[in-house]
Structures are given as structure tokens and as C-alpha cells.
Amino acid sequence: MLLLLDVGNTNLCWTRATSDGATARLSSVQRVRHGGAIPLDLLAEWEGYEVPERVILSHVGDPGVVAALTRVVMALWGVRIEFVRTRARFGAVRIAYGEPARFGVDRWLALVAAHALEQRATLIVDAGSAATFDLLLADGRHLGGLILPGVEMMRQSLLAGTQIPRIAGEPAELTWAQDTGSAVAAGSLLAISALASRLYDRLREEVGAEPKLLLTGGDAERVQPAIERPCEVREDLVLRGLLQVALDETATLD
Ligand SMILES: Nc1ncnc2c1ncn2[C@@H]1O[C@H](COP(=O)(O)OP(=O)(O)OP(=O)(O)O)[C@@H](O)[C@H]1O
Ligand SMILES: CC(C)(CO)[C@@H](O)C(=O)NCCC(=O)O
Ligand SMILES: [K+]
Structure with missing residues (x-):
């Protein structure tokens, strides 16, 4: 079993991956608010896990x-955590940033996962603490992206x-709001x-074909009803990318 962890600005997400030969399977994504520390119910759950290989x-x-996770994982299982960082190139996936280290590793992992799922022009929207938008071509070239505050932050x-x-x-309707709560809630x-629609249409013009829109992040389900283009919610996109990179031999140790 592999334990995959992603620490965001609000939440800690994790999943377990088991492989039977050539294919790996991910269990459902767990998400907890970390508030700068490790929640106790996470410890209680992890104590029931078998010792992960990695x-x-x-x-x-x-x-x-x-730092706290590093200590907990060592204390529970005697395992050293492997840290994954953004790479300028991974297989066919090439990121647009001139300084790859500045490109968020969660965004990079979502690109890696999206490209592995389907080689098609894709807009990836990650609705988390921040909302990120990344454009990926079918051949793995990343065109770049945009960042907004996420739903809660707005x-x-x-x-x-x-x-x-x-x-x-939450707003009952996503049209003209007639009270403050709805105006704020629907606005975000x-x-x-x-912005997703705008970028989707730009990408469609750029490639001359219908792109794919992947939606992920803790607020994906909340944002989805507002999305006005064909869209697929993939809760586990970042963790999938993490698995993809982990199964590649060159994952770096910290
Ligand atoms: N079980 C949960 N606990 C806490 N927040 C949740 C939960 N489920 C959904 N959310 C929502 O998740 C949002 C944060 O999304 P996500 O978990 O993707 O954030 P993050 O990974 O910390 O963000 P980022 O990667 O932008 O730093 C919050 O705005 C909250 O509304
Ligand atoms: C934008 C966030 C906060 C989204 O989680 C993260 O990917 C990040 O801190 N990125 C670094 C800045 C950038 O990607 O340009
Ligand atoms: K995230």
C-alpha cells in the first residue's frame, strides 16, 4: 500500500493506493481541515492502516x-516521507512557467494526472482555498494558467x-440575486x-476542437452547478498525479 498526501492551504487530503500487478487502485479521497496542525481523528484512522510501503x-x-506529518509517519510506521516537487518536464507534460519551482506542485500534479487520463486539450479548474485554472494541450504542453481567490476566500x-x-x-439560484447573502454567495x-467558460472557449478556439473541462478541489461539488460547459468532476486529480509521479522511479527524497 502507498499512502499519498497533499497538504493545501486549508485541507490535508490523502488516499491509499494498492496495486495488483500493472494497475494501481486509489481508495476514496479523505479531506480534513488541518488548521496548521494534525487533527486527532486522522491519527485514530491511520493507526488502523497496515504499514505503507511508501x-x-x-x-x-x-x-x-x-513537519508534523514527517514525525507522525516515522513514529507510526518507521517510514520516511518522499517529497514530490514540480518538475519542468514529466513525460510529455511540459509546464509553461519560466521558473518551474514557482508553479504550485498541486497544479503540476493535476496536469500530470489529466494528461495520463486522456491526451486531449484540457482546462483544469481546481476550486480550493485558491481557485486555479490551467490550460493543457493534447501533446502535454501547458499553456499557462490563472489564479483567483477560492470560494471561501472571496x-x-x-x-x-x-x-x-x-x-x-448557498444561493438558491445562480441568477440576479435579490438579497445580500445570495449576491455574495452566487457572486463567488x-x-x-x-472565468472557466472564458478559458474553455479560448482553448476551443486555440485547438479547433471541443476541449475537456476537469473540475477538482474541495469546492468542486459546490462550483459544478455554476459551470456552463461540459465538465467532469475528478475529486482525486492531484492525488492521482502524485501516484503517477510516485510510480515513476525518479521521485525525489527530501
Ligand atoms: N471535509 C471538508 N473539510 C474542510 N473543507 C472542506 C471539506 N469539504 C469541502 N471543503 C471545502 O474545501 C475548500 C478548500 O478546498 P481544498 O480542500 O481543495 O483546499 P486546499 O487544498 O487546502 O487548497 P489550496 O490547494 O488552494 O491551498 C474549502 O473552501 C471548503 O469549502
Ligand atoms: C495557487 C495555490 C495556492 C493553489 O493551491 C498553489 O498552487 C500555490 O501556492 N502555487 C504557487 C504559485 C503559482 O502556482 O503560481
Ligand atoms: K489542493
């Missing part, structure tokens, strides 16, 4: 959480910068979906 981790979030920035009261809940979802 533990592979990617992170864009809190280094304190990563809503919180309005609360922080105005006198608008906190109103919980439609900001992400409108």
Missing part, C-alpha cells in the same frame, strides 16, 4: 503541518473589507464559472 507527499500549505474578503453581515448558506461561484 508515503508520498506534495504540499503548497503550512510547512508546520508537513466571501471572507467581502466580510473583512465591508460592513456586510455574515450570511451563511459565478466568478469562478465565468
Whole structure:
């Protein structure tokens, strides 16, 4: 069994991969808010796991959480965590950034996974703490991408910068809002979906064919109803990419 971990700015995600010969299978994605530390219920669950052969981790979030995970994994199983970082090139996948180290490893892993799933022009939207948009061509060339605050961050920035009261809940409709709560809630979802549509259409023009739209991240299910193009939700995109890289011999040790 391989344990795959991804530390974001809000959440820690993990899954287990088991392989029967040539094919590897991922268990369902677990997601917990880390708040800068390791949640106790995670420890309780991991104690029930068999000893993993390898533990592979990617992170864009809190280094304190990563340090704590390193100690926990060593204490529970005597295993050293393998850290995965962005690479300029992985197989056919070539990232657009001039400085690859600055390209978020979660975005890179999503590109790797998307390319492995299907060699087709793809827009990848990751709706997490931040919302990221990346454009990938069928041949593995990354055109670049955009970053927005995520759903919660957009809503919180309005609360922080105005006198608008906190109103919980999701919008009943994604059209003209007629109260504050709906205006704020629908605004954040439609900001992400409108940019997705715009980039999808640009990509379609660029390649002259219908691209694929993959949606992932902790808010994928929330954002999906607002997306106005054919779209597939892939909860495990980043962790799939992590597995892809882990199964390649050259995963680096830290
Ligand atoms: N079980 C959960 N616990 C906490 N947040 C959740 C959960 N399920 C969904 N969410 C949503 O996930 C969002 C964060 O998404 P995600 O888990 O992809 O973030 P992240 O990986 O920390 O982000 P990033 O990669 O942008 O730093 C939050 O805005 C929250 O609304
Ligand atoms: C944008 C986030 C926060 C999304 O998780 C992450 O990928 C990150 O910290 N990236 C570094 C900046 C960049 O990708 O350009
Ligand atoms: K993430």
C-alpha cells in the first residue's frame, strides 16, 4: 500500500493506493481541515492502516503541518516521507512557467494526472482555498494558467473589507440575486464559472476542437452547478498525479 498526501492551504487530503500487478487502485479521497496542525481523528484512522510501503507527499500549505506529518509517519510506521516537487518536464507534460519551482506542485500534479487520463486539450479548474485554472494541450504542453481567490476566500474578503453581515448558506439560484447573502454567495461561484467558460472557449478556439473541462478541489461539488460547459468532476486529480509521479522511479527524497 502507498499512502499519498497533499497538504493545501486549508485541507490535508490523502488516499491509499494498492496495486495488483500493472494497475494501481486509489481508495476514496479523505479531506480534513488541518488548521496548521494534525487533527486527532486522522491519527485514530491511520493507526488502523497496515504499514505503507511508501508515503508520498506534495504540499503548497503550512510547512508546520508537513513537519508534523514527517514525525507522525516515522513514529507510526518507521517510514520516511518522499517529497514530490514540480518538475519542468514529466513525460510529455511540459509546464509553461519560466521558473518551474514557482508553479504550485498541486497544479503540476493535476496536469500530470489529466494528461495520463486522456491526451486531449484540457482546462483544469481546481476550486480550493485558491481557485486555479490551467490550460493543457493534447501533446502535454501547458499553456499557462490563472489564479483567483477560492470560494471561501472571496466571501471572507467581502466580510473583512465591508460592513456586510455574515450570511451563511448557498444561493438558491445562480441568477440576479435579490438579497445580500445570495449576491455574495452566487457572486463567488459565478466568478469562478465565468472565468472557466472564458478559458474553455479560448482553448476551443486555440485547438479547433471541443476541449475537456476537469473540475477538482474541495469546492468542486459546490462550483459544478455554476459551470456552463461540459465538465467532469475528478475529486482525486492531484492525488492521482502524485501516484503517477510516485510510480515513476525518479521521485525525489527530501
Ligand atoms: N471535509 C471538508 N473539510 C474542510 N473543507 C472542506 C471539506 N469539504 C469541502 N471543503 C471545502 O474545501 C475548500 C478548500 O478546498 P481544498 O480542500 O481543495 O483546499 P486546499 O487544498 O487546502 O487548497 P489550496 O490547494 O488552494 O491551498 C474549502 O473552501 C471548503 O469549502
Ligand atoms: C495557487 C495555490 C495556492 C493553489 O493551491 C498553489 O498552487 C500555490 O501556492 N502555487 C504557487 C504559485 C503559482 O502556482 O503560481
Ligand atoms: K489542493
